[in-house]
Amino acid sequence: MTFEQAVRSYLTWARVERGLGANTCAAYQRDLTDFSRRVEPTSAEGVTTEDVLRWIALRAGDGIAPRSQARGLVALRGLFRHLLDEHGALRDPTSLVELPRIGRPLPQTLTLDEVEALLGAPDRTTTIGLRDATMLEVLYATGLRVSELVGLRLDQIYLEAGYVRVVGKGRKERVVPLGDHARQALETYLVSARGAASKPADPVFVSRLKRGMTRQGFFKILRGVAAMAGIIRPISPHQLRHAFATHLLERGADLRSLQLMLGHADIGTTEIYTHLSKARLARIHAEHHPRG
Numbered sequence: 001m002t003f004e005q006a007v008r009s010y011l012t013w014a015r016v017e018r019g020l021g022a023n024t025c026a027a028y029q030r031d032l033t034d035f036s037r038r039v040e041p042t043s044a045e046g047v048t049t050e051d052v053l054r055w056i057a058l059r060a061g062d063g064i065a066p067r068s069q070a071r072g073l074v075a076l077r078g079l080f081r082h083l084l085d086e087h088g089a090l091r092d093p094t095s096l097v098e099l100p101r102i103g104r105p106l107p108q109t110l111t112l113d114e115v116e117a118l119l120g121a122p123d124r125t126t127t128i129g130l131r132d133a134t135m136l137e138v139l140y141a142t143g144l145r146v147s148e149l150v151g152l153r154l155d156q157i158y159l160e161a162g163y164v165r166v167v168g169k170g171r172k173e174r175v176v177p178l179g180d181h182a183r184q185a186l187e188t189y190l191v192s193a194r195g196a197a198s199k200p201a202d203p204v205f206v207s208r209l210k211r212g213m214t215r216q217g218f219f220k221i222l223r224g225v226a227a228m229a230g231i232i233r234p235i236s237p238h239q240l241r242h243a244f245a246t247h248l249l250e251r252g253a254d255l256r257s258l259q260l261m262l263g264h265a266d267i268g269t270t271e272i273y274t275h276l277s278k279a280r281l282a283r284i285h286a287e288h289h290p291r292g
Contacts, residue, residue, distance in 0.1 A: 001087065006044035007032045010082045019170040021147075031072035032079060034059070044083060049093045052076065056097070070099045109242035110235065115140055117229035118240075127193040128208070132221050134182075134189040135205055135213075138164075139237060141182035143244035143262050145169075146237035150213040155200035159183055168263040176261050245273045 001009075011029055014020045020028075035055050041047045052073075059069055076094050083089035110118070119136055123129035139149050148166050156165045163177050178186070186204075195210060203212035218237060226235050245258055259270040 001044050001083075003036050003041045003044050003047070006079060006083060006087075007036070009087070010079045013082055013086065014078065021169055027071060028075035028078070031075040034072070035076060044079075045089065047080075047093050049096055052094050052097050073097065073099055108236075108239055109246050110239050112243075112247060114229070114231055114235075115240070115243055115247075117231065118225055121225045121229040124188075130185075130189050130193045131205060132225055134185040134193075135218065135221070136225065136240070137182040137185040138178070139240045140244055141179040142166075142176040143241045144176070145241065145263075146215050146218060149237070150203075150205060150215055150218055152204045153201050154197055154204055157186065157204060159187055166263065170265065172263060172265070174260060174263050242273075245270075249273050 007029070010032075011025050014028065015022075015025050035041075038058050039047070039051045039055050041051065055076075056069060056073065059072065064072075073094065077092070077097075080089065080092040080094055084092055119133065119140065122133040122136070124133050135149060138144070138152075139146075142164060144152075144164075144166060145168065148168060152164065152166075156167075158165070159178075162179075162183050163175050165173060165175050167173050190204075194204070194206065205213040207213060207217060222235065222237060241262070245262060248258060248261075249255075255267060255270055255274065258273065259267045262270060264270045
């Protein structure tokens, strides 16, 4: 099997069987293409541990960040484990190669004052302003990923019960409470601004042309609302997800519940917010304690 054939087989399996997202598969394809370009393997079976180490050294020499190096090795390791399990390959040349050590940076988040300013900025007396405010209310109330927010369908919303049903990464389904403010905003938006929908599977949030909202469209909306709110620094939808998690944790939410609401497969991913909360407390102590 050629290396290119092996890559196609692996990426198809990763997308269909493992349910990896399009962005993850695209990143893996770039990494594996880079390996093929630099190492020029004649076949998948002919790749050696020395080839893998040489590739890592070449990428490090080009200034590739440790996190990107680690992702590349994960992609390569996944490829060869797939060949072992599905195609009867006899060895994995990545098995003795360790992942680069990387620190986990604390995510950038928003303060409660910044969140309140964002939520209050859109003009809710207009159709577009009400839509924008509702999207922000839902995002902050649920901690959804931006792809989950723009992909939300009418049949995923349960207003009387007060929750949304989300299909996240790996096609895993989870239920997240809305809270009173987001539920009320959704009720008003659906009655006053959404317009008629023909099917339950239609998108909740639509553009001026009544088409489903896109990630790029929401990024543009967020930048405009942030400017209206007087927030000068660049912000992203993911920062509202971080704010959701951090503010819940600071007010006593337990880590397991937070993991379920965020849709993290591994609670270790959720634990980053305990570090973020500790960092904030340390900053507050330093700023306000007489001997801080």
